[in-house]
Amino acid sequence: MGLLGVALLFSTCIFPALSVDRSNFKTCDQSSFCKRQRKLEPGYSQYRALLGSAKLTADKLEIQLIDDKNQLSLLLEVFGLDGNMTRIKINEINPLKPRYEVPDVLVGTPPPANLQVTGQDENTLELSLGGAEHKLLVTGSPFRLDILSGRDLVLSVNSRGLLHFEHLRERKDTDSEKTVPPESDDSVPGEEDEAAAKEEESKKVEEDEEQPGMWDETFKTHTDTKPNGPSSLGLDFSLPGFEHVYGIPEHADNLRLRTTESTDPYRLYNLDVFQYELYNTMALYGSVPLLLAHNVHRTLGIFWLNAAETWVDISSNTAGKTLLGKMFQYIHGGGETPQTDVHWMSESGIIDVFLLLGPKPNDIFKQYASLTGTQSLPPYFSLGYHQCRWNYNDEEDVRNVDAGFDEHDLPYDVIWLDIEHADGKRYFTWDPHKFPTPKDMLGKLKDKRRKMVAIVDPHIKIDSDYRIHNEIRSRGFYVKNKNGGDYEGWCWPGSAAYPDFTDPEMRAWWSSMFSYDQYEGSVDNLFVWNDMNEPSVFNGPEVTMHKDAVHWGGWEHRDVHNLYGLYVQKATAEGLIQRSGGKERPFVLTRAFFAGSQRYGAVWTGDNAAEWDHLKISVPMCLSLGLVAISFCGADVGGFFKNPEPELLVRWYQAGAYQPFFRAHAHLDTPRREPWLHGDVNLKLIHEVLQQRYALLPFWYTEFYRALREGEPVMRPLWVEFPTDVSTFAMDDQYMIGSALLVHPVTEANARGVQIYLPGVGEVFYDVRSYQRYNAPQSFYLPVTSSSIPVYHRGGTIIPRKNRPRRSSDCMHDDPFTLYVALNLQGEARGELFIDDGHSFNYEQNEFVYREFNYSRGQLESSSLDPRGKFDTPSWLERVIIIGASRPTSVTLSLPGGSVTPLEFEYDSRTSVITVRKPGVNIASDFTISLR
Numbered sequence: 010m011g012l013l014g015v016a017l018l019f020s021t022c023i024f025p026a027l028s029v030d031r032s033n034f035k036t037c038d039q040s041s042f043c044k045r046q047r048k049l050e051p052g053y054s055q056y057r058a059l060l061g062s063a064k065l066t067a068d069k070l071e072i073q074l075i076d077d078k079n080q081l082s083l084l085l086e087v088f089g090l091d092g093n094m095t096r097i098k099i100n101e102i103n104p105l106k107p108r109y110e111v112p113d114v115l116v117g118t119p120p121p122a123n124l125q126v127t128g129q130d131e132n133t134l135e136l137s138l139g140g141a142e143h144k145l146l147v148t149g150s151p152f153r154l155d156i157l158s159g160r161d162l163v164l165s166v167n168s169r170g171l172l173h174f175e176h177l178r179e180r181k182d183t184d185s186e187k188t189v190p191p192e193s194d195d196s197v198p199g200e201e202d203e204a205a206a207k208e209e210e211s212k213k214v215e216e217d218e219e220q221p222g223m224w225d226e227t228f229k230t231h232t233d234t235k236p237n238g239p240s241s242l243g244l245d246f247s248l249p250g251f252e253h254v255y256g257i258p259e260h261a262d263n264l265r266l267r268t269t270e271s272t273d274p275y276r277l278y279n280l281d282v283f284q285y286e287l288y289n290t291m292a293l294y295g296s297v298p299l300l301l302a303h304n305v306h307r308t309l310g311i312f313w314l315n316a317a318e319t320w321v322d323i324s325s326n327t328a329g330k331t332l333l334g335k336m337f338q339y340i341h342g343g344g345e346t347p348q349t350d351v352h353w354m355s356e357s358g359i360i361d362v363f364l365l366l367g368p369k370p371n372d373i374f375k376q377y378a379s380l381t382g383t384q385s386l387p388p389y390f391s392l393g394y395h396q397c398r399w400n401y402n403d404e405e406d407v408r409n410v411d412a413g414f415d416e417h418d419l420p421y422d423v424i425w426l427d428i429e430h431a432d433g434k435r436y437f438t439w440d441p442h443k444f445p446t447p448k449d450m451l452g453k454l455k456d457k458r459r460k461m462v463a464i465v466d467p468h469i470k471i472d473s474d475y476r477i478h479n480e481i482r483s484r485g486f487y488v489k490n491k492n493g494g495d496y497e498g499w500c501w502p503g504s505a506a507y508p509d510f511t512d513p514e515m516r517a518w519w520s521s522m523f524s525y526d527q528y529e530g531s532v533d534n535l536f537v538w539n540d541m542n543e544p545s546v547f548n549g550p551e552v553t554m555h556k557d558a559v560h561w562g563g564w565e566h567r568d569v570h571n572l573y574g575l576y577v578q579k580a581t582a583e584g585l586i587q588r589s590g591g592k593e594r595p596f597v598l599t600r601a602f603f604a605g606s607q608r609y610g611a612v613w614t615g616d617n618a619a620e621w622d623h624l625k626i627s628v629p630m631c632l633s634l635g636l637v638a639i640s641f642c643g644a645d646v647g648g649f650f651k652n653p654e655p656e657l658l659v660r661w662y663q664a665g666a667y668q669p670f671f672r673a674h675a676h677l678d679t680p681r682r683e684p685w686l687h688g689d690v691n692l693k694l695i696h697e698v699l700q701q702r703y704a705l706l707p708f709w710y711t712e713f714y715r716a717l718r719e720g721e722p723v724m725r726p727l728w729v730e731f732p733t734d735v736s737t738f739a740m741d742d743q744y745m746i747g748s749a750l751l752v753h754p755v756t757e758a759n760a761r762g763v764q765i766y767l768p769g770v771g772e773v774f775y776d777v778r779s780y781q782r783y784n785a786p787q788s789f790y791l792p793v794t795s796s797s798i799p800v801y802h803r804g805g806t807i808i809p810r811k812n813r814p815r816r817s818s819d820c821m822h823d824d825p826f827t828l829y830v831a832l833n834l835q836g837e838a839r840g841e842l843f844i845d846d847g848h849s850f851n852y853e854q855n856e857f858v859y860r861e862f863n864y865s866r867g868q869l870e871s872s873s874l875d876p877r878g879k880f881d882t883p884s885w886l887e888r889v890i891i892i893g894a895s896r897p898t899s900v901t902l903s904l905p906g907g908s909v910t911p912l913e914f915e916y917d918s919r920t921s922v923i924t925v926r927k928p929g930v931n932i933a934s935d936f937t938i939s940l941r
């Protein structure tokens with residue numbers, strides 16, 4: 010939850026009209042570096058590459074760049090990387106002090122590929138980027154880079170000349186502002202001797218005019234000091250042939266990114282935005298600087314590895330032109346290739362950018378996964394339903410809510426406790442009056458095979474009677490203010506300090522606090538929620554930390570800001586792993602995130618509102634996160650602020666059940682809204698939703714295993730599955746789960762129907778309830794009722810389900826399976842199933858079952874997809890539903906030993922569905938079911 014929740018507490022229970030207070034947050038114009046960078050006009054670059062200075066080692070090209078305005082030089086490094094990737098770094102040759110390079114995000118050193126010079130003239134250098142496929146052209150003057158695939162130009166760098174790199178400097182005649190002399194740093198590449206560097210220093214000072222905001226900058230009441238002056242950097246990328254770009258979450262905007270010529274650029278700066286507004290480019294809680302571009306021929310990615318405040322401008326030469334306009338241009342020969350231009354601007358650090366060349370969507374996911382890792386495999390329970398509220402007041406409240414689920418036959422897995430559970434917002438403690446016996450409470454939940462999540466936020470109450478605070482202070486683990494004292498701010502507990510999560514020692518200590526003997530009252534079915542980790546500082550600039558606060562290693566908060574939240578979740582997740590002796594998988598939900606956060610748990614879209622538009626935008630927001638590898642995403646079901654009317658609440662359950670992280674949450678001031686409080690009709694509708702969610706858990710889990718292995722998003726845009734169907738490129742009111750289910754949630758009040766589009770030439774889809782068959786591509790109006798959740802099973806895929814209703818997912822672990830086989834036009838289908846114990850890391854020791862089901866020519870064959878996997882499961886195959894089939898005369902089961910047994914079946918000629926009863930085989934065994 011966010012700032013001013015407090016204010017609401019004291020107001021009446023009626024919420025004011027929701028809207029963000031924009032004046033709390035900077036526009037590009039109010040962020041001096043953004044203003045300076047954005048002022049540059051496209052044109053000739055002020056930089057030249059000195060091709061004569063080129064040095065080629067096995068996997069790296071180094072070239073000096075000269076800024077013609079001030080004669081300062083930069084070092085350009087180009088790396089060949091294996092798998093159609095390249096990395097470009099640009100830094101000052103002898104910076105006044107080292108500039109920040111983002112640690113801990115890359116999972117390893119990307120494997121190098123050989124670079125070779127394949128051609129050269131006086132102004133151009135041509136290299137092969139590993140393999141014959143991709144070439145790099147380096148143009149000397151004006152400096153630019155072009156990447157070709159065969160003869161096609163794929164992407165250009167600095168073709169609009171917007172490279173602009175502000176060097177660190179000492180301020181002219183400032184007796185008062187003496188800067189500490191820089192330490193020399195041998196690791197910085199460069200060959201100039203000191204004298205030359207000195208000479209350059211003086212030039213720097215002479216040639217750069219002073220501009221406002223370079224040395225300090227005031228926003229509202231806060232002044233940001235900059236001891237080394239301006240430090241920003243910007244670079245442009247041109248993508249010929251691309252009109253659709255995606256990614257760079259988190260924004261409350263459509264899936265397809267807009268052009269920003271007449272708005273602010275998209276901003277990446279983790280912020281606690283109170284009552285965020287929809288459909289704009291303002292920053293939100295998390296940042297992932299990966300942009301994707303897609304057209305019918307290829308998909309590209311640009312990963313800008315920088316953790317400072319960043320803005321991204323997007324422009325297009327076709328934006329605003331009508332289709333007729335484009336045609337007119339084309340016919341009259343004035344047609345240019347459509348092109349999207351992307352301009353990245355960051356406040357500090359270096360330019361470190363990975364170009365992911367695809368060419369297919371799945372190649373991009375693999376390439377990005379090879380750099381930042383994949384979504385960690387969620388514990389099985391965490392894919393169930395989560396019941397949260399600010400707050401469940403005490404142990405009795407928890408007991409009653411828990412009992413309510415049993416009384417109404419509703420499955421759920423986790424009940425959540427928000428900040429009020431702790432003793433005066435001192436995290437790692439329990440309110441002694443409201444939660445006097447947490448172990449008891451957790452034990453009762455455990456008896457029902459359910460879990461609890463409690464919040465642990467990173468702001469620590471300054472209170473000399475609070476052990477956590479005393480330990481952090483005495484170990485010197487707090488972030489420091491610019492004067493060297495502990496940085497203090499205002500947050501939920503009142504005056505608070507902020508542990509420095511960028512310090513590995515601090516993180517190790519934090520992790521150790523989750524051990525059962527340190528975190529009193531905790532047991533193994535208690536998991537954790539990290540909120541407010543942008544970090545939120547109620548009285549800080551833009552509700553966050555001052556940029557001149559100082560972190561471990563002497564880095565300014567400015568350099569590390571967008572990484573803070575990732576580190577909080579990382580340290581917490583590692584704590585949960587360690588408390589189990591390394592055996593158990595953690596579950597940690599975070600609000601702030603960065604590239605790589607997928608490795609540590611789940612993300613939700615923060616403090617949304619009970620409004621139809623907020624329901625609707627949860628889809629593109631999670632799709633955008635999925636594209637950047639964060640698959641475990643969800644939005645607060647029902648909306649956090651305000652009260653949903655029952656229709657909105659039910660529709661939100663229906664939509665949320667088909668999003669990866671499925672949690673209902675509500676603000677402290679809202680009336681209670683547990684599922685049974687809205688009348689029998691609505692209870693029945695929610696009951697139906699929960700049954701559907703739980704039946705599909707084996708499918709969700711298998712999709713998460715694929716995300717872990719292949720980096721594929723679980724919830725994915727249609728274009729990922731149908732990359733040549735242009736009409737899907739901007740669609741975000743429907744999406745795919747894996748490659749098998751197409752979902753179109755109802756997100757309008759009083760909906761009578763929705764317009765469905767089923768993509769793919771020669772594909773078929775089946776309504777999951779009626780089995781009605783649709784040939785694709787096809788667009789049609791589907792009438793809906795209050796119970797409708799339009800979901801389509803794509804022909805050619807097989808989905809495993811568990812259909813027996815239970816109290817929680819854990820109770821379903823050994824239940825039998827039903828396979829839903831949806832045939833395509835060729836009468837074929839394929840699917841997978843992953844099973845393990847659902848909670849430990851033993852799958853890494855091959856304790857799992859990974860099966861493939863293949864239906865072809867009337868035979869359903871089950872085989873192992875990964876023969877290393879060994880795991881005993883009692884689950885058996887209860888039923889097979891074959892959709893889109895003709896009537897067989899007999900159905901038999903064959904086992905590897907040669908035994909053949911007839912199976913009972915029914916055929917529904919109205920729906921063309923065969924139901925095969927009780928094959929009875931163990932789900933982990935090889936078998937064939939044959940239809941004759």
Ligand SMILES: *[C@@H]1O[C@H](CO)[C@@H](O)[C@H](O)[C@H]1NC(C)=O
Pocket residue numbers: 092093142158367368372
């Ligand atoms: C690299 O690109 C080529 C074609 O451009 C493609 O055939 C190949 O599969 C790609 N390799 C990887 C690892 O993505």
Ligand SMILES: *[C@@H]1O[C@H](CO)[C@@H](O)[C@H](O)[C@H]1NC(C)=O
Pocket residue numbers: 839863864865
């Ligand atoms: C499915 O089985 C058929 C027939 O045995 C085979 O030709 C096909 O390659 C299999 N498909 C997959 C994806 O394994």
